[in-house]
Amino acid sequence: MRYAILPAPHANVRYDAVQRELIRAELSILLGDAHPVESIPFAGTPFLCFDAPDEPFFRRLAYRLSAAYVVFEVRDGLLCPLDNPNPAFLPDDVSGVLKYKGKTNEVFTALLINLAVFSGDYANRFDQHLKILDPVCGRGTALFEALKMGYEASGVEIDKKDTDELNRYFKKYLEYHRYKHTVRQTSLTVGGKAGGTRFSYAFAPDAQALKTQPGCLTVVQGNSMDCPAFFKNAQFHAIAADLPYGVQHAGQDGKRPIPPALLLEKLAPAWVRVLKPGGAVAVSYNVHTLPTERARAILAAQGLKVLQGGAYDCFAHWVEQAVTRDIAVAVLE
Ligand SMILES: C[S@@+](CC[C@H](N)C(=O)[O-])C[C@H]1O[C@@H](n2cnc3c(N)ncnc32)[C@H](O)[C@@H]1O
Incomplete structure (x- = not known):
């Protein structure tokens, strides 16, 4: 057909x-x-x-x-x-209502998640309840897109203003749509010191579903370098990350802005530890601040198999005057 x-x-x-x-x-x-x-x-x-x-x-x-x-x-x-046979886990606009400077466009974000899910060994389980991580989640566009797809979504964001806004927005959104929900807040320690805050959401359209099959969102305000302290090892089926472009956002290592290439070098080892074998990472970046060859080399240096050639070489694209974006995809074999 x-x-x-x-x-x-x-x-x-x-x-x-x-x-x-x-x-x-x-x-x-x-x-x-x-x-x-x-x-x-x-x-x-x-x-x-x-x-x-x-x-x-x-x-x-x-x-x-x-x-x-x-x-x-x-x-x-x-x-x-x-007919669209995919269940609607949340209303379609959950990722689009909140507008802010530096937001990643929703369709591009869904594409990034799709590349991460369909490039790894879990591709034929794409319609199951996979666990997705956005380790630089900003105000949560990828988390909301992943929830819409029926996935369990987790995010890490260093900027407290972003996680505060994300939390405010999502609570209001659930209330407005009369979703039953719970939110748990936990302080995190990393290496014996305060290392961030975790917000764990469970939500569903009614009380029965909240007990039996809740949607799950975890947001960590903290440094993505500490992912292995925030999450169990080897738990995510896919990682989708839109890195700072070096225009709106400078990358941060917890203290000062650092260039995107250095940021990826620091963060990639932490991401690999929380990725399941067979899982894939899809990272987008501004090629003016992080050339594709460099992004791919950084992922390969972590023992990931970089996917290139064919469609994987067709993602470089114009976004705005100072931003030409590309995507690197790699699998943990
Ligand atoms: C391009 S933005 C992501 C925007 C996000 N996709 C959205 O739509 O809201 C990149 C994000 O990475 C965050 N970031 C930079 N360094 C980080 C680090 N070390 N740990 C966690 N987040 C970091 C920045 O604060 C910024 O919010």
Whole structure:
């Protein structure tokens, strides 16, 4: 059967053209080599098309594309809309309501998570309750995107202003949508000293679901270098991180701003310790402050297998005048 995905357009026309290229590469990674992706216009709008059996697996996968708006079956040249079989774990706007300077765009964030999930050994479990970490989570865009996908999300952020705002927002959001929830706050020690604060959320639409199958979010205000002190070893199936670009955010090692390359060198060893074997890391960065070869070399130096060639070399893209973003993906074998 032929599937056709209508992507939601981005409001900025220049970025929309960029996004179309990104999601095409993303879809080839989601589908693998057996299902080539084509961009075909219907009524002047490009759709992403592929051939695959008429199975729920492929519907779920097509709707998992970061920018997927509606998925169709192409039958005798006509578009027949297909229902989205992926459960809605949280309302769609949870990652979009909060606006702030330095926020990573939601569609790009979903793409980053997808690359991390689909590049590792857990790809065929993409619709299960995997554990995802954003070790530089800002105000939580990746955490909210991961929760929407039905994952257990954990994040680390060094800036207390960001975690305060994230916590304020998420509590209000759960209250507004009348979700039953609990929040636990714990002080953390690292090497015998105060090392941050953990906020653990459990939430669900009703009291019964809160007992049996709660959504889980953990936010740590602390230094990502201390991930092994915050989380059990080898627990995450995937790590998605949008590093400071060296424009809005300078990287921090706990004391002073440091350049993104040095930050990645300091943080990557900590991330590897909390990643499960077979899990993957997807890191995005500004190539003007961290060239792709360097980012890949830093991940390889940690014993990770860097994925390159084909679609993995198609993610460098314009964001704004001082930012050209790229993604490095690597697997812990
Ligand atoms: C590009 S921003 C991430 C934005 C986030 N994706 C969002 O949409 O809110 C990078 C974040 O890394 C954080 N960061 C930098 N160094 C860190 C460290 N050592 N530990 C934890 N977070 C750090 C910065 O404070 C910043 O919030």
